[in-house]
Amino acid sequence: MSVNTLAEPSHDTAAGVRVNDFAIRVATVNGTGSQSANQVLLRTLFQMGVTVTGKNLFPSNIAGLPTWFTIRLNPRGYFGSKREYDVLVAFNPETAAEDLDNLAPGGTAVVDVKLKLGGRRADVTIHEVPFGELAAACCPDVKLRKLVANMVYVGVLAHQLGLEAEEVERAIGRQFAAKSKAVELNVAAVRAGREWAASHLPPEGRFRAARVPGRSEKILIEGNAAAAYGAIFGGASVVAWYPITPSSSFAEALIEHAPGLRTDPATGKATYAIVQAEDELAALGMVLGAGWAGARALTATSGPGISLMAEFAGLGYFTEIPAVVIDVQRVGPSTGMPTRTSQGDVLSLAYLSHGDTQHPLLFPAGPREYFADVVAALDAAAVLQTPVFVAADLDLGMNFWMDDPFDYPPGPIAHGKVLSAEDLGKLGGFSRYLDIDGDGIGYRTVPGTPHPKAAYFLRGSGHTEQATYSERGDDYEKLMARLKRKVESNLHLLPAPIVESVPGAEVGVIAYGTSHWATVEARDRLAAAGTPSSYLRVRSWPFAPAVREFVAAHERVYVVEQNRDGQLAQLLQIHAPDLASRVRSVAHCDGLPLTVEAVEEGIAQREGSA
Amino acid sequence: MSVNTLAEPSHDTAAGVRVNDFAIRVATVNGTGSQSANQVLLRTLFQMGVTVTGKNLFPSNIAGLPTWFTIRLNPRGYFGSKREYDVLVAFNPETAAEDLDNLAPGGTAVVDVKLKLGGRRADVTIHEVPFGELAAACCPDVKLRKLVANMVYVGVLAHQLGLEAEEVERAIGRQFAAKSKAVELNVAAVRAGREWAASHLPPEGRFRAARVPGRSEKILIEGNAAAAYGAIFGGASVVAWYPITPSSSFAEALIEHAPGLRTDPATGKATYAIVQAEDELAALGMVLGAGWAGARALTATSGPGISLMAEFAGLGYFTEIPAVVIDVQRVGPSTGMPTRTSQGDVLSLAYLSHGDTQHPLLFPAGPREYFADVVAALDAAAVLQTPVFVAADLDLGMNFWMDDPFDYPPGPIAHGKVLSAEDLGKLGGFSRYLDIDGDGIGYRTVPGTPHPKAAYFLRGSGHTEQATYSERGDDYEKLMARLKRKVESNLHLLPAPIVESVPGAEVGVIAYGTSHWATVEARDRLAAAGTPSSYLRVRSWPFAPAVREFVAAHERVYVVEQNRDGQLAQLLQIHAPDLASRVRSVAHCDGLPLTVEAVEEGIAQREGSA
Amino acid sequence: MASTPEAGPKVNRIGLPIAEYKGGKSTLCGGCGHDVITNALVRACYEVGLEPERVAKFSGIGCSSKTPAYFLNRAHGFNGVHGRMPSVVTGAALANKGLVCVGVSGDGDTASIGMGQFIHLVRRNVPVVYVVENNGVYGLTKGQFSATADVGSRLKTGVLNDLPAVDLCGLGIELGCSFVARSFAGDVKQLTEILKAALAHRGTAFVDVISPCVTFNNHPGSTKSYDYAKDHEAPVHSIEFIPFFEHPMIEQVPGEVIEVEMYDGSKVRFRPVEAEYDPRDRHGAWHHLSEANAKGEILTGILFLDPAKPDFDSLVNLADTPLAQLADAQLRPPREALDAINASLR
Amino acid sequence: MASTPEAGPKVNRIGLPIAEYKGGKSTLCGGCGHDVITNALVRACYEVGLEPERVAKFSGIGCSSKTPAYFLNRAHGFNGVHGRMPSVVTGAALANKGLVCVGVSGDGDTASIGMGQFIHLVRRNVPVVYVVENNGVYGLTKGQFSATADVGSRLKTGVLNDLPAVDLCGLGIELGCSFVARSFAGDVKQLTEILKAALAHRGTAFVDVISPCVTFNNHPGSTKSYDYAKDHEAPVHSIEFIPFFEHPMIEQVPGEVIEVEMYDGSKVRFRPVEAEYDPRDRHGAWHHLSEANAKGEILTGILFLDPAKPDFDSLVNLADTPLAQLADAQLRPPREALDAINASLR
């Protein structure tokens, strides 16, 4: 994904009206159906072609706690988050006052009249809406009223923001799919809200959404669903998982979509297996067993699962088994904040397991890339014969993103060096761990290959090139050196960094994964304020040579990431010790999607004292 | 432990006879009783006051595979290993030829006459001994003959090396403790060997051992046993473990020695609990449960166990529970070489668990220090309220080392900030995670404290200073910042580095743990060859300020360690990025105790190309 | 009993009102079975007059595992990691043998990820009241099947479970667990008596409670719904718990009633519903349970009970003073002892 | 049978001599029970005429777990990490449903660290012959007690085990494992028949074999020694395995003999020693076993058997072609499918 793919002309108009350039925050209680309402809002804007992001901030329980949904509209194609919000729907009595206090000056708030907040602030517009009455009027069923009330605020906003009624209704249709009764009910509720607003509020709000033409190709999707499609098109055949937020929706999307796409038409049977394991140790064990036996195997988890997978990860590395692990990172350590985003597992992933290891990592930034990275990881794992990790995060995985459509995987499926019975017939045998091709990668066979010389014995203990047991120091050293070489001399298999060189810039900025989006915008702001910078987006580790070159070409290099310790910056300092003093960490992690302001301030501060 | 504590006058004599300055290798088959014979040899030399090291190289099975025992005698107080050996006892038919081929030119070999190796090399002295006959003669019981044959080689060596007969017999007495029949039998076998040698071999060998006076204070002990005493004197009260080489002998020594030292005299009951857990996850879980409940809790394991402990380690860090984990490192990743030594877990330990973590590490180099480090770790864990890791290794843990006697722990037992019911009565309550003292460390209470305000709720999820649940970004950031500060501002609780500054030296050398011993000697050799160097021995991580100063004071700093990737060097590069280019890794790991030659060549080579 | 209207005390045996046994506000879904169990725990602790400070609470991760924050605010709590509560309890019980350990787990937490540790806890007979709030799903991760889901049970999405359920009570009996009970969040009276008996037991008191997840597993087609459990519950006996400090109302035990004396002198009286059900008979218990499972019945009650089995603390021969409270002189041998060791190593 | 002297074939049904079923040289202690089991496995595979290349061997870590290197050199092997063999087998069995999976584990590997995974493997009925070489100790780490050590058993050092043994067969029966057997390395004939039956089973065929550790647990005072097991073995029946490709010698099944047909058409005939022992009766099996354990008897034989229980591969509804052998066109949907997805996301 390139930078600023969605740039569009600014829509700012006169008279202080802001068009397509503001943020809406909806504050509700979870488990009350507000997610559907928020999805409808987001989808409507998307359908109108507006560059839009939706960030769901939800608690780690099932019902009854505060949740916030933030939608940002933006005319310059930015997908980063910003600290402020301009429009507020305050629906949660517990947080309403605080939410209102944090509304940007000049903003607009839609609050339940019952909350009696009308007079709380003079510098914002506060619309008090009788949600209860409106819901009651359009929903005879008392049980459903709470749900329906959410759609009433969609209606009020639709009026104030100028959302196209048709698109709202289309969005509702999609949201409730086949359930026509639900569609009707919700459409009615939106109408009730809109009508109430039309007769009680000023005709137009200060914040308006306007259709942007030429966006018909874009897609809107949750990151984990994109990754599930990646697994399906990447040819994954055995997937083992254990439920954990924020990775579960990956497996659940797979369970939903695989039957339609990967059922053998002749027999109606599955060309894949999805197993809910008893825990993450077992999930990776299954993946390794399957990968060894010739399947394209994959698991998805989050931090605690990664910790539990450490021993098996070392086995996979040391015995050279293809495997893919998706880590949808959340805030750690320990249980941490399970419903908050982070890039805090980078160091753990890179060196997962005791002993010397080094696991390739991929860092997708958006859904289209997440799709492609899962495909690439499956291929790289097969070719490199090693566990490969896709380091996603909650922001990417569980939020809905607007993106370009998925690309069909460019090449054929890569299976790596696998010998068939015929090959063995010609060769007369093979040495599993012998580096005949000089690329560090040996040839493997899979069990069941019908040839008397096909078998080898895989073991997590020391072994020779012929896969026999060994406690010899020289065998061990040779093996370990080859494992290092194997990864480091085949970096072309991993997604390459994307570089944007700005001639004359002293400052270089590096980001990766979802840190990209705020960084893009922060760089523009910094450039406007007199600090131009070059940019490199890391898409995999170990670092490609271009990363070193980039650092070498700049006086000061800021590594932007979402954790406490600047983990990728540390990897970079280890990678280029002679340039380590140029590497500065702009690490920020409070569990919320990274904001433009955090990046901008982080760099500006350090530049100030540079 | 200071450098060269055992320096003694050189004993080299004329006529090419080498006194107290050579290495003996005994090559046998494991499970045949040769360990006792080797212990007797080692112990005899120790009793004669000779500076001696014994390295047992054994396979990862129980019986029938090759094993080597190497004893080095040394007049300059060095404890490092060297590559060559000068005296060989070739007792294993399978490896005898190779063992003989590797004997240093001019060396002496004692081989079984049956092996017919007498004529294999002209540049060494080969003594062919009829072990079978000699054993048969002194041991009527056919079943025991194989065992007894080992003692016959002790007798032959005793004659050739000039071991004092009394000391040999005293050593046998100790080895077989109460079993007087075994003592008799073995003494007879040694005599048979000695007598045969007296009548068949030249009166004196080229390699001689001579008594060194003034060594009566020294002790000889296996590292893990020293650590077990450390646990006993450190006040450990709950120990959970799961068997794994090379850590099991720690727990087994504890089980052996604790009853005599930690039984309540009044009741005959134990003031400790030792539990064999069902695996390492459970072992650390028990330790955390016990530490939280107020015990001084500890576990010992090796690499695979460390991997399995990752999740719990993160919990301990994030919730601030005192715990000590001893990692007796072996060669990884995965099962690797379970009976070989390594320092390959350093990075894993430092950052064990997903998310941002940072665990204090201690690096003992010898048994006396291992004892002290376990005591220090128990204290540091209690005061810092965090898991502390003692990073030992197989070489230290499972070999017998000569050392100065243990020091009684200097201060009282440190319990850290624990509030009693009386304290609470005065204070009226407390906030578990509030940093009132400004040192990053809060006050804790233990369950069962009889005060209505004593309780707090420990959770691995986000929490406030009052230990209540929180998903607030600012609470999280504050907590994480304090955790970092807590460790980094209390480094004085960890053993300080030992520095030896050589004025004018451009080169600095850093080592840690057992890498120390070969490094000491390699530095002397390098200095003699024209490359003087300063030295810093790291004894804990995070690094004390002195480490940075040391790097800053030298042009080139070599970090000597036993792993593939130069893990401590990496930690140092991260610690001092502005000096990172000075840090060079001399990493070597083939599973054998680090040799002087590996260090010397490693540094010399890099110096050559510097 | 302390709670009978006649006695009607505002405070219990140790002078505390029930409010002192309460915890923080629950954040679970309204109607969740787990909240019912929380209340039963509060009541049981109150009625047996436990000092709240003597209790230590434990849990893993899940909706169920959140509940220790919702009872006994005056007791320390340890909400650890997923599936590993047993080891944490084991360590704490060793550190302080004076604690009354109460653990709350879920079916996912215990029967899926936690299976190994659970079995080893039972094997050691670690003293703890171990409650599983069993809803057949992973509530907190939004309703996937757990290992206690029955064959043929369906999720709301229509997904069918085709793997056999692990029966934690059957497993407990097979393993010789010294106290095995099953109850139902819809049967608070029975549940409370069982919990009181569990608190009087020394060793692992395992209590599996069917605790419907109203959000993800309370629909028709589920075998862990309130309706299903109500229709299929089959108590093997009625239970009366008589704490050690109270005189039984009826001194004479009627013939068909089985009375078992617990470790602390309390008594449990069982009046069989299923003819001849004797909770002291391990074979009979396994047999009954296995047959009931085959019929789709949910057998409830204290299914098996062996108050005499030695618990882990006694096997380990712990000092009388809890290890956590030992004086320094008991923790560190004197200087002479080290001198002797040094001498022995020469 | 293929091995009877009359038939005396140098090769088996598929034309292979027994040498083609052998493995590398054992590095275990001379006399170790595990080596006996290795030989029985070689013989069983040879006699049923298995193509060695169809077999996949699995193990964890331990002396026992080393043994897959000592049989069937022509089969792939996976010697993984300690206690986690079940998950690895599960993955491999899914990847290639054509494999005959044979796993060898130890009592430490399965009953201590591996307990959780073992139970979940059994619950899924993963198709594998799962052998536990049970010596009551951790051989490879020098003889500590494992979770199958009996109460009262003593180590050579005198250390007493005071924790109850986990009975893996009892556990298997409780969990509804579809094939539960126990044998003894001192009873090779029975063991070989059991292994042949296990190879003919589809689902988890669990075989617990008392396999004395001559170095650490074969002394008087041990309950897992050769002598103890010889003295206490109590076979419930004698077993005759009739492979699908052979005609039984006696066509007519005598009255007291129970014949069970296996998945591949082979037959197993049981002649009860214990009166009325019926291996198809789960309740009876549990009961017998439980009583025998109480008496200190080691019940051997195929204790329970249910050839009809669906195995995991069939529950998962796998394609006919093993997943590992699918063509690219079956692994990656066509371009149009992705176009349709993109369109659906607009």
Ligand SMILES: Cc1ncc(C[n+]2csc(CCOP(=O)(O)OP(=O)(O)O)c2C)c(N)n1
């Ligand atoms: C190691 C790990 N894996 C996965 C999770 C995610 N997770 C949280 S709760 C839970 C299951 C809870 O199920 P259960 O124990 O039945 O509790 P319930 O919510 O149903 O009460 C899972 C899988 C986790 N927290 N840690």
Ligand SMILES: Cc1ncc(C[n+]2csc(CCOP(=O)(O)OP(=O)(O)O)c2C)c(N)n1
């Ligand atoms: C994670 C882990 N913990 C501990 C060990 C050490 N270890 C190796 S084998 C073994 C026990 C083996 O016992 P068992 O399975 O009974 O096999 P046996 O040697 O008795 O045949 C242990 C604890 C290990 N390899 N990995």
Ligand code: SF4
């Ligand atoms: S999701 Fe289910 S288990 Fe969790 S709180 Fe809600 S009802 Fe209870």
Ligand code: SF4
């Ligand atoms: S130690 Fe025991 S189990 Fe291991 S090989 Fe020797 S006899 Fe067998």
Ligand SMILES: [Mg+2]
């Ligand atoms: Mg549940």
Ligand SMILES: [Mg+2]
């Ligand atoms: Mg064993």
